Amino acid sequence: xxxxxxxxxxxxxxxxxxxxxxxxxxxxxxxxxxxxxxxxxxxxxxxxxxxxxxxxxxxxxxxxxxxxxxxxxxxxxxxxxxxxxxxxxxxxxxxxxxxxxxxxxxxxxxxxxxxxxxxxxxxxxxxxxxxxxxxxxxxxxxxxxxxxxxxxxxxxxxxxxxxxxxxxxxxxxxxxxxxxxxxxxxxxxxxxxxxxxxxxxxxxxxxxxxxxxxxxxxxxxxxxxxxxxxxxxxxxxxxxxxxxxxxxxxxxxxxxxxxxxxxxxxxxxxxxxxxxxxxxxxxxxxxxxxxxxxxxxxxxxxxxxxxxxxxxxxxxxxxxxxxxxxxxxxxxxxxxxxxxxxxxxxxxxxxxxxxxxxxxxxxxxxxxxxxxxxxxxxxxxxxxxxxxxxxxxxxxxxxxxxxxxxxxxxxxxxxxxxxxxxxxxxxxx
Amino acid sequence: xxxxxxxxxxxxxxxxxxxxxxxxxxxxxxxxxxxxxxxxxxxxxxxxxxxxxxxxxxxxxxxxxxxxxxxxxxxxxxxxxxxxxxxxxxxxxxxxxxxxxxxxxxxxxxxxxxxxxxxxxxxxxxxxxxxxxxxxxxxxxxxxxxxxxxxxxxxxxxxxxxxxxxxxxxxxxxxxxxxxxxxxxxxxxxxxxxxxxxxxxxxxxxxxxxxxxxxxxxxxxxxxxxxxxxx
Numbered sequence: 001x002x003x004x005x006x007x008x009x010x011x012x013x014x015x016x017x018x019x020x021x022x023x024x025x026x027x028x029x030x031x032x033x034x035x036x037x038x039x040x041x042x043x044x045x046x047x048x049x050x051x052x053x054x055x056x057x058x059x060x061x062x063x064x065x066x067x068x069x070x071x072x073x074x075x076x077x078x079x080x081x082x083x084x085x086x087x088x089x090x091x092x093x094x095x096x097x098x099x100x101x102x103x104x105x106x107x108x109x110x111x112x113x114x115x116x117x118x119x120x121x122x123x124x125x126x127x128x129x130x131x132x133x134x135x136x137x138x139x140x141x142x143x144x145x146x147x148x149x150x151x152x153x154x155x156x157x158x159x160x161x162x163x164x165x166x167x168x169x170x171x172x173x174x175x176x177x178x179x180x181x182x183x184x185x186x187x188x189x190x191x192x193x194x195x196x197x198x199x200x201x202x203x204x205x206x207x208x209x210x211x212x213x214x215x216x217x218x219x220x221x222x223x224x225x226x227x228x229x230x231x232x233x234x235x236x237x238x239x240x241x242x243x244x245x246x247x248x249x250x251x252x253x254x255x256x257x258x259x260x261x262x263x264x265x266x267x268x269x270x271x272x273x274x275x276x277x278x279x280x281x282x283x284x285x286x287x288x289x290x291x292x293x294x295x296x297x298x299x300x301x302x303x304x305x306x307x308x309x310x311x312x313x314x315x316x317x318x319x320x321x322x323x324x325x326x327x328x329x330x331x332x333x334x335x336x337x338x339x340x341x342x343x344x345x346x347x348x349x350x351x352x353x354x355x356x357x358x359x360x361x362x363x364x365x366x367x368x369x370x371x372x373x374x375x376x377x378x379x380x381x382x383x384x385x386x387x388x389x390x391x392x393x394x395x396x397x398x399x400x401x402x403x404x405x406x407x408x409x410x411x412x413x414x415x416x417x418x419x420x421x422x423x424x425x426x427x428x429x
Numbered sequence: 430x431x432x433x434x435x436x437x438x439x440x441x442x443x444x445x446x447x448x449x450x451x452x453x454x455x456x457x458x459x460x461x462x463x464x465x466x467x468x469x470x471x472x473x474x475x476x477x478x479x480x481x482x483x484x485x486x487x488x489x490x491x492x493x494x495x496x497x498x499x500x501x502x503x504x505x506x507x508x509x510x511x512x513x514x515x516x517x518x519x520x521x522x523x524x525x526x527x528x529x530x531x532x533x534x535x536x537x538x539x540x541x542x543x544x545x546x547x548x549x550x551x552x553x554x555x556x557x558x559x560x561x562x563x564x565x566x567x568x569x570x571x572x573x574x575x576x577x578x579x580x581x582x583x584x585x586x587x588x589x590x591x592x593x594x595x596x597x598x599x600x601x602x603x604x605x606x607x608x609x610x611x612x613x614x615x616x617x618x619x620x621x622x623x624x625x626x627x628x629x630x631x632x633x634x635x636x637x638x639x640x641x642x643x644x645x646x647x648x649x650x651x652x653x654x655x656x657x658x659x660x
Contacts, residue, residue, distance in 0.1 A: 001543050002545045009542070325524075326528050332514065333514065333515055334516075335515075
């Protein structure tokens with residue numbers, strides 16, 4: 001029997017007992033539907049993370065902090081000439097030993113590091129436009145080179161002496177602008193109180209309006225010259241040593257560095273007593289968590305599919321039973337056992353294909369409908385997030401996985417059919 | 430002397446072992462010439478069906494040999510054996526073994542499908558076989574919608590479609606009334622006379638057996654003469 005005939009016969013046989021086939025397909029449909037939907041959630045969230053990655057930072061920087069002292073053998077000894085600053089990464093209130101100016105040079109000396117910028121913690125009191133209402137502000141502690149998810153304008157440019165700032169969408173109305181694009185180009189004023197209690201103001205130009213993202217939904221983003229100006233203003237009255245103590249610094253490296261080169265840089269920094277985290281590491285953590293959750297959900301779907309697999313075994317065993325005579329006849333007429341096995345396996349695979357294809361299509365339809373509902377409801381605060389997204393590759397993988405589960409389930413009945421003795425099958429008394 | 434198309438050489442076949450051992454055939458030799466019609470006659474349990482299964486290469490003898498055109502069939506491997514059965518033999522069973530819910534044409538072309546013949550060729554030869562049995566107008570009907578006589582004619586068409594050298598007919602008229610049975614018998618003997626297909630009829634019906642060129646009587650696993658004495 002030729003391959004095409006085998007497939008045609010298998011497909012034809014599948015529909016001979018329609019009710020039974022439909023019920024089995026339904027069981028697989030449920031599993032495949034769930035699997036497609038859960039992996040769709042994974043794809044959707046990861047895709048959203050990828051598009052908002054750039055608002056967290058660019059791909060040629062790592063954030064360097066001092067490695068925490070090992071306190072398992074009691075508290076660390078105080079060393080003179082060291083300072084503590086509020087930690088930016090550990091729990092609130094925690095302090096870490098600061099990185100000082102002299103140590104910046106050590107970090108800059110590490111091979112592969114192109115430049116070092118201390119992360120300046122800036123905390124202006126307010127922002128106002130044209131003498132209007134003053135609003136509280138916070139700045140995202142994101143390092144330079146950041147790319148924002150912009151509603152209007154451009155990213156604040158590094159390396160210029162101009163003071164540039166990007167504001168989140170929610171400040172547009174509050175500050176009295178008529179639209180996102182209206183705000184671009186306008187000058188806002190930041191008020192800063194220094195360490196002696198004196199107040200100063202610093203002007204900056206709005207160059208961009210940022211969409212809220214996964215992080216920093218209400219933070220402003222300043223370019224390096226504005227950051228420096230604000231930091232200098234708030235540090236008036238501090239000793240140089242205090243001013244030049246940083247909880248973390250940003251290290252730039254060549255964006256074309258390979259993963260191996262990056263890990264060498266990390267290793268060298270580790271040897272100096274610093275922990276380095278690239279943007280990829282931070283995103284990686286997000287993704288690892290999302291992937292783990294999706295994996296658990298997929299696990300449930302796979303359990304449903306395994307149950308459906310037993311449905312296939314059952315269906316085909318009944319089919320083999322019913323078609324004993326037919327199998328016997330085909331074998332008497334010279335059909336080999338391998339071909340008989342193939343015929344029933346193909347039938348199982350086809351049932352698996354039907355169930356998974358319909359399940360995946362159903363999941364895509366349901367996911368699209370659900371996205372529409374969620375975008376206007378629960379998730380309206382996160383524009384651009386479609387919770388459920390579908391990529392061709394995972395969809396194809398799901399269909400293939402279901403088909404192979406079906407094939408495995410089909411082997412038991414198919415073997416039974418293949419081993420059937422034609423004489424026994426054709427006996428009648 | 431021509432080489433017999435099928436021959437059994439002192440064939441024995443037993444099932445089970447020890448106390449449960451049952452000897453279905455106790456040493457049978459038979460020569461079947463190309464083009465003859467022969468009946469294997471015996472009661473139920475005589476061993477006639479076992480002999481047919483051995484001659485049709487569906488089973489292997491415990492001892493002895495079955496020869497196909499003078500060559501020992503026991504030496505054939507699985508694949509060759511399957512192909513030989515497909516190309517050399519046609520089967521007509523008492524119970525028709527038609528696949529339900531499948532068209533008459535598809536039923537008839539089953540041996541060709543197994544042989545891997547292409548769709549168009551299959552259709553042509555299937556229709557040809559159906560025309561010979563005056564069933565061409567029923568080609569698209571479901572096999573289960575036919576009368577008993579029509580079904581048996583479909584079965585004969587199926588046995589013929591691969592142009593076999595030998596047709597095995599196991600109680601071909603057992604399920605038919607006398608008139609229809611007579612028609613089916615006529616078709617089988619006509620095929621044998623006109624196309625020279627070797628016809629092997631297995632039956633307990635002595636009237637049917639009498640219409641073949643010669644009859645072989647089997648009782649308790651041995652060939653006997655007509656009166657029942659050991660031959």
